[in-house]
Amino acid sequence: MKSKRKKWFFVLAGFLSLVTVALLSLALEKQPSEDTVAVVDGSVITQKDFDREMSRVRQQLLNMGKHLTNSQIPDIKKEVLENLVNRELLYKESQSKGIKVDEAKVNEQIITLKKQFPSEDQFKSALMNMNISEAGMKAQIRRMFSIQQFIDTYIAHKATVSDEEPKVFYESHPNLFKQPEQARASHILIKFEPQADKSKKAEARNKIEKIKLRIQKGEDFSALAKEFSQCPSSAKGGDLGYFSRGQMVKPFEEAAFTLMPGDMSDIVETRFGYHLIKAVDKKPESIIGFKDVKDKIQQYIRQQKVQKEVSVYVRKLKEKAKVERFLTKDS
Numbered sequence: 001m002k003s004k005r006k007k008w009f010f011v012l013a014g015f016l017s018l019v020t021v022a023l024l025s026l027a028l029e030k031q032p033s034e035d036t037v038a039v040v041d042g043s044v045i046t047q048k049d050f051d052r053e054m055s056r057v058r059q060q061l062l063n064m065g066k067h068l069t070n071s072q073i074p075d076i077k078k079e080v081l082e083n084l085v086n087r088e089l090l091y092k093e094s095q096s097k098g099i100k101v102d103e104a105k106v107n108e109q110i111i112t113l114k115k116q117f118p119s120e121d122q123f124k125s126a127l128m129n130m131n132i133s134e135a136g137m138k139a140q141i142r143r144m145f146s147i148q149q150f151i152d153t154y155i156a157h158k159a160t161v162s163d164e165e166p167k168v169f170y171e172s173h174p175n176l177f178k179q180p181e182q183a184r185a186s187h188i189l190i191k192f193e194p195q196a197d198k199s200k201k202a203e204a205r206n207k208i209e210k211i212k213l214r215i216q217k218g219e220d221f222s223a224l225a226k227e228f229s230q231c232p233s234s235a236k237g238g239d240l241g242y243f244s245r246g247q248m249v250k251p252f253e254e255a256a257f258t259l260m261p262g263d264m265s266d267i268v269e270t271r272f273g274y275h276l277i278k279a280v281d282k283k284p285e286s287i288i289g290f291k292d293v294k295d296k297i298q299q300y301i302r303q304q305k306v307q308k309e310v311s312v313y314v315r316k317l318k319e320k321a322k323v324e325r326f327l328t329k330d331s
Contacts, residue, residue: 038081039324040088045081050327052130053080081327089317090310091143094150101145109141110134151306155313159305166297170290177288180245184281185256186238188224189231191273208267208274215264221278230273242283252277 035047057080061068068076117123127134170177188211192204211228215221225238233240245253252275255265259279268275 037325037327038085039322039326040085041092041321041323043088043092045084045088048131049084050081053084077327081325085318085323085325086314087147089314089321089323090147090150093317094146097150097154099146099150099153101142101149103142105145106138106142109145110138113137151310155309156306158309159302161298161301161305165301166294167290169297169301170293174287177293179283179286179288181257181285182242182244182283183256183259183279184242184283185240185259186221186225186278186280187231187233187240187252188221188229188238188276189234189273190228190275191230194271204274205267208276212267212276215276221264221276238278239280242281257282 036044037047037050038045054077057076058068114120114123117126124134127137132140188208190204190208190211192201196204207228211224214224222237222239225234228234229238231238243256245257247253248256249270249272251268251270255268255275255277256279259265259277261279261281263279265275265277268277
């Protein structure tokens, strides 16, 4: 049940996930054609490359709760094209510097990606849907590792963070370090389909009412959750861990945050089915201490500085490169 977007974040972000990323098709040393959107020192970026990247960016924005308006699309398209050009320039530079990617690292990433799918067939189906072979996907992973290795070797060392900077950032952005109120709860779920008729819902209701009665007579909530709950959390006795407001469906959230630790709710109906919710713990709103986030802040500041250095480096590459852009309004 259960971000400030930087232009340069798109240079590397998300390229190693099949689920959330539309991997680029190979576009090395192709001849220009009518579906060419750019040529970078002889290497072609095709309309398919561009469309895949646009799909990735759209999905990324949707995951952040943002929907593109018609007025925003032209600027996003220009940005996407420039990021494709930038990646091509960085890849070429990595090759000119003799960067070699460890093939074992590429294969390890493929194995990690395959584990995200229930079966080999579903993994292959995902590749087919993205119109890319496993060999093509390996090539793209190898390509992005090459860019990352180049940045780490030749650019990242320029980005240094002083001892004072994390503290200044922490004190200047207090809202970022507020820990909202949290609840920890366990539940027992008896499902019914959203389109279920009255008899099916009545059957599910009757089942959870019997479970509720057994708990009221003293039986262990966790044991009954393991036996009857139809949520994956049943393996942990129904434990959902800690969650903040907005992470659960509204009826569940309202019940969970109303209960005192140790109390059990009445039967709660959501779109997933009927629930019995047991409150385990509550944490009030708090401020995360500097010591607990210092390393993450330092990493974030350094990442921003690296991105800035990469931007400067690519700007210099563009001054020497021959870059032709053919993006049209209808692209």
